[in-house]
Amino acid sequence: MITCSAPGKIFLFGEHAVVYGKTAIACAIDIRAQVSVEEILVPAVQMKGPGNNVDLNPRKHPYIYTVVDKFRKLADLPDDNTSSKSGKGIAIDIHSEIPVGSGLGSSAAVTIATIKALDVFYGTDLPLDEIARMGHQVELEVQGMASPTDTFVSTYGGLVRIPDRKKLDFFDAPIVVGNTRKFASTRKLVSNVASLKERHPQVINQIMDAIGTISEVGVNFVCVNDLSTVGELMNINQGLLDSIGVGSYELSELVYASRKAGALGSKITGAGGGGCMIALCEHKNLSRVAHSIKRAGGDAFICRTSNAGVRVEKDK
Ligand SMILES: Nc1ncnc2c1ncn2[C@@H]1O[C@H](COP(=O)(O)OP(=O)(O)O)[C@@H](O)[C@H]1O
Ligand SMILES: C[C@@](O)(CCOP(=O)(O)O)CC(=O)O
Ligand SMILES: [Mg+2]
Incomplete structure (x- = not known):
């Protein structure tokens, strides 16, 4: 096997x-x-x-x-x-x-x-x-x-x-993942965004440009481990994701609960519409943020970034 x-x-x-x-x-x-x-x-x-x-x-x-x-x-x-x-x-x-x-x-x-x-x-x-x-x-x-x-x-x-x-260069960041437990299909969300973009091309193209700019600016702060600026940019990114219709009531609740508990920044990860959000934290805040997400109705787990890609576990 x-x-x-x-x-x-x-x-x-x-x-x-x-x-x-x-x-x-x-x-x-x-x-x-x-x-x-x-x-x-x-x-x-x-x-x-x-x-x-x-x-x-x-x-x-x-x-x-x-x-x-x-x-x-x-x-x-x-x-x-x-x-x-x-x-x-x-x-x-x-x-x-x-x-x-x-x-x-x-x-x-x-x-x-x-x-x-x-x-x-x-x-x-x-x-x-x-x-x-x-x-x-x-x-x-x-x-x-x-x-x-x-x-x-x-x-x-x-x-x-x-x-x-x-x-x-590897980014070793303390992150809490909050899960709304609501399945959301990437295929559906990506297609919803494509329709919105077709209906309002001038508006949505500018939002896409702004999100790309956040990544370009953000990478400089990721590389020097400036977590508070990375968090601030994540929050701006979250606002733009909401504006293209991939947010949800449950995701927003977890995002705001984590910020109130001291997260440096929090946003949806991936397609949105349900699924998970991430909160960037200081080590001292990790469990406080995880608890706040649970109190707001989500599942929460502390995750570590990892440098390990695909690998063979067993070949016999
Ligand atoms: N453990 C699994 N076994 C079989 N298929 C899986 C498994 N995990 C994910 N998939 C496939 O991936 C799909 C979900 O992918 P997607 O909508 O892109 O969400 P995400 O990648 O964010 O979890 C599932 O509907 C299924 O087809
Ligand atoms: C929305 C998108 O940017 C990310 C989707 O990630 P996920 O399948 O929700 O983990 C789509 C993509 O990059 O193919
Ligand atoms: Mg996927």
């Missing part, structure tokens, strides 16, 4: 605007998705999840099945359910710590971990930039629109600037 894992991520600045080529700064975090692949005798691709209840419905696993299709083509296999030349199949087992549909990049982490696991399984030996490129292609095909951010961060780990795909 081959097992690979890949990390989730947070956006310090720039989600949504990055879909239109503006600058964004994102960082991997220490929660991961783990994907195992093994050969089975039945000529099929089987999904196993926690509890091993086999689920064969491809529509429930669009990211995984899109990856499997790409490897079928790479390994020159027939266009049926077989996944090896000997006519055998594969079982894919996913265990993820990343809340789904929450802005922490669960889709990218699962996609990248699956690509790496199948890369080892088929012996294709893809370089990291090819893994990231394939992952982005998968998100594009499943979501319709997608920036390379999540898949790039999940591949390489650490702090990353998009669109130039530059890995920056």
Whole structure:
């Protein structure tokens, strides 16, 4: 069995605007998705999840099945359910710590971990930039629109600037994640923003430019660890995310509760509409901020930024 894992991520600045080529700064975090692949005798691709209840419905696993299709083509296999030349199949087992549909990049982490696991399984030996490129292609095909951010961060780990795909010096920041527990699909939110932009191009284009500028200015303060200025810019970014319709009542409650408890800055991470917000804190404030988020009705956990990208956990 081959097992690979890949990390989730947070956006310090720039989600949504990055879909239109503006600058964004994102960082991997220490929660991961783990994907195992093994050969089975039945000529099929089987999904196993926690509890091993086999689920064969491809529509429930669009990211995984899109990856499997790409490897079928790479390994020159027939266009049926077989996944090896000997006519055998594969079982894919996913265990993820990343809340789904929450802005922490669960889709990218699962996609990248699956690509790496199948890369080892088929012996294709893809370089990291090819893994990231394939992952982005998968998100594009499943979501319709997608920036390379999540898949790039999940591949390489650490702090990353998009669109130039530059890995920056590691940012070790104390962060509390607040989860509204409301599933929000990235595909839907990105498409809502695209419609708003079509209806009001002059207004929304300027907001996208301003979000990109926040990332460009913000990166200088991230690099010198000036957390209070980073926090101030996160708050401005949050206002602009609200203005493009990706906020929600629950997200705002968690954002304001965290600021009241002393967070240096707080904002939505990822697509919004539900899912998670992040609060940048001083170490001494971490648990106070986490409690305030819980009192405001959210789940909260303290997360560490992480330099670890995709990796093989087990290959035997
Ligand atoms: N553990 C998992 N097992 C199978 N699919 C998953 C898993 N985690 C995420 N996904 C896929 O990713 C989708 C959510 O991705 P998305 O809407 O981009 O939100 P996010 O990436 O912010 O969590 C799910 O609907 C599912 O297709
Ligand atoms: C909204 C967006 O900028 C980030 C989406 O992140 P997530 O899937 O919500 O974790 C879309 C993208 O960059 O592809
Ligand atoms: Mg996603």
